[in-house]
Amino acid sequence: xxxxxxxxxxxxxxxxxxxxxxxxxxxxxxxxxxxxxxxxxxxxxxxxxxxxxxxxxxxxxxxxxxxxxxxxxxxxxxxxxxxxxxxxxxxxxxxxxxxxxxxxxxxxxxxxxxxxxxxxxxxxxxxxxxxxxxxxxxxxxxxxxxxxxxxxxxxxxxxxxxxxxxxxxxxxxxxxxxxxxxxxxxxxxx
Ligand code: HEC
Ligand code: HEC
Numbered sequence: 001x002x003x004x005x006x007x008x009x010x011x012x013x014x015x016x017x018x019x020x021x022x023x024x025x026x027x028x029x030x031x032x033x034x035x036x037x038x039x040x041x042x043x044x045x046x047x048x049x050x051x052x053x054x055x056x057x058x059x060x061x062x063x064x065x066x067x068x069x070x071x072x073x074x075x076x077x078x079x080x081x082x083x084x085x086x087x088x089x090x091x092x093x094x095x096x097x098x099x100x101x102x103x104x105x106x107x108x109x110x111x112x113x114x115x116x117x118x119x120x121x122x123x124x125x126x127x128x129x130x131x132x133x134x135x136x137x138x139x140x141x142x143x144x145x146x147x148x149x150x151x152x153x154x155x156x157x158x159x160x161x162x163x164x165x166x167x168x169x170x171x172x173x174x175x176x177x178x179x180x181x182x183x184x185x186x187x188x189x190x
Contacts, residue, residue: 027087028094030079033059039095044142051100051188055131057092059159068158071150100188103138104181112182115175119168141177141184148176 028037031049035041039050047058063069064076083091116122125136136144150156151165169176 010059019136026081026090028091030083031091031095034075035095039098040101040138044140046140047143048101048139049095050097050098052135053129053131053133054092056134057090057096059132061088061092063158069156071155084101100135101138103187104141104184105165106185107178107181112178112180115179116182117177121179121183122186135188136183137186138188139184141180144180144183145173145177149173 034046035049036046039052040048060069061080064080067077070077121136124130124133127135130137147156148165148169151162152164152169152171156162156165
């Protein structure tokens with residue numbers, strides 16, 4: 001129903017004219033080009049935001065705003081600084097309340113599952129995790145791989161767990177890819 005209401009709002013929106021008033025559009029539409037209107041993006045360069053934990057989404061937006069997270073060629077920083085401060089909770093609520101993305105097909109073997117279980121990743125990242133710990137399940141594998149390499153290589157340093165992740169993820173690209181492929185195939189349980 002939420003989706004239907006949003007679609008209707010889109011179709012009923014006034015046509016773009018010279019008098020186009022950006023302020024009359026809901027703020028999450030600014031994000032739709034990359035992250036999808038309902039938070040499910042089409043390419044793995046852009047993370048799915050649908051059904052992500054609200055505390056985590058907010059923390060990342062604050063980090064982009066503060067210039068603490070900036071490893072994406074500056075796209076997010078420029079978008080978030082355009083957003084009005086009062087719109088931050090609005091976009092967080094929108095994306096966190098959407099249905100989570102569907103999982104990817106399972107990888108051909110259990111290697112990623114075993115590695116993930118051994119490392120205890122889902123102890124923190126599972127459904128019982130804290131509000132500032134992101135879901136990794138059903139996220140794009142390519143996005144997860146990039147973030148893991150960024151932690152491993154010291155390019156994503158802004159969070160209190162960055163040091164732990166830097167240590168935990170000292171593994172070959174191939175191993176990180178196996179973990180990412182497994183995580184992306186896990187159905188999101190909330
Ligand atoms: C031009 C493309 C683009 C637009 C528009 C955009 N983003 Fe992003 N966003 C990105 C990219 C690229 C990343 C991944 C950054 C990285 O690799 O670290 C990202 C990452 C994020 C993350 C971090 C997700 C995670 O799992 O860590 C959040 C939250 C986010 N965007 C929210 C938003 C919101 C809210 C908007 C609209 C106000 C928005 N984005 C608009 C490109 C975009
Ligand atoms: C002690 C709890 C904990 C454990 C264990 C843990 N993580 Fe995390 N992880 C976090 C937190 C908290 C964040 C959010 C960091 C931030 O705010 O930037 C995070 C962020 C991430 C992200 C970024 C997700 C995104 O959407 O950008 C990835 C990928 C990740 N962890 C992978 C792993 C993997 C793989 C393992 C197992 C090897 C693991 N984590 C183990 C707490 C944990």
